[in-house]
Amino acid sequence: MTTQGLVSTTDGARLHWTALGDTTRRPAVILLHGGPGLPDYLSPLAPMTADLAPTYRYDQRGTGQSPWPGPHTLTRHTDDLAELLDARDLPSAILIGHSYGTDLAVRFCLRHPTRVAATLLMCGPFTGAWHTAYRAERLRRMSPAQRDRLRTLKDLPHRTEDQEVELLTLSWFTDHADPEHGLHQAAIAARDRRPVNWSMNRELNAEALTDPLDDHLTDLRAHLPEHTELLAGTEDPRPLAALESLSLRLGLPLTRIEGAGHEPWVERPEVVRSHLRRFVRGVVGR
Structure with a gap:
């Protein structure tokens, strides 16, 4: 119940x-x-x-x-x-x-x-x-393009809804053991766990x-x-x-x-x- x-x-x-x-x-x-x-x-x-x-x-x-x-x-x-x-x-x-x-x-x-x-x-x-080891491991799990895109999104003074979802997806996918599965799971979470x-x-x-x-x-x-x-x-x-x-x-x-x-x-x-x-x-x- x-x-x-x-x-x-x-x-x-x-x-x-x-x-x-x-x-x-x-x-x-x-x-x-x-x-x-x-x-x-x-x-x-x-x-x-x-x-x-x-x-x-x-x-x-x-x-x-x-x-x-x-x-x-x-x-x-x-x-x-x-x-x-x-x-x-x-x-x-x-x-x-x-x-x-x-x-x-x-x-x-x-x-x-x-x-x-x-x-x-x-x-x-x-x-x-x-924190140092955590940040290093997160970066290791990202491609150079993903790192650059995440940095760009973080630096925006204001983000659209889609940009916010993209930022959260890139921030969270490295939390998962499998990067491809992690991207999928992080994208779902980025839409569900809102607003931050x-x-x-x-x-x-x-x-x-x-x-x-x-x-x-x-x-x-x-x-x-x-x-x-x-x-x-x-x-x-x-x-x-x-x-x-x-x-x-x-x-x-x-x-x-x-x-x-x-x-x-x-x-x-x-x-x-x-x-x-x-x-x-x-x-x-x-």
Whole structure:
């Protein structure tokens, strides 16, 4: 069964949520999408766990069906999640974050540790000096013409709808293991995950630079729930070594999905489904 609604936050924002499964069960799963600045795109994951625990998705403020003019802060976004749990009468939840959603999940653990039953961190969070290797790998996966075209599109003061879709396609196709398949998948995503809230993206990324997760790893190790795991695609252009290092520093298990990139459910859906179900079942006991 699918239900949906709006949560009004204490500062006047409205968060649109969707739940799949029996919402009377506890605990629930909350899927945290990436970006920052994208609407929710994790609908393919919800059916993987909804029979084990009700599975919620929501558009973060300023994206999708959650209107908000800004400004954006990491603290406000973690408070949004707490207010969503309050509104849905969820004392705690299983957090499954993807990409930027993993940063949101761990920052929520730092602020509200008693409200997290378990955390699965997919393709993030990335700490340390990982950006240089990531940029180099992205460029390696592009042709010279693609690099030039992406640079041209980024430099435009204003972009048409078609130019925006083209920019996102070129920005995202390298996230996939297979470049040809990646172009197709990225083109679909570029049309579906719109509009991008670029202001939100800039504000939250800038704040993350001034308050990096690297400075909180000691506290994070103490605040993460017992059931916390990392998951990564081996073909993600973001360096797997960064997650391996984080795994060692925090004492967390890391599952590597062979032949998958930054969105492993696209290329290895059954493997991801099996992993998510094992993880959630280990928490709810079903």
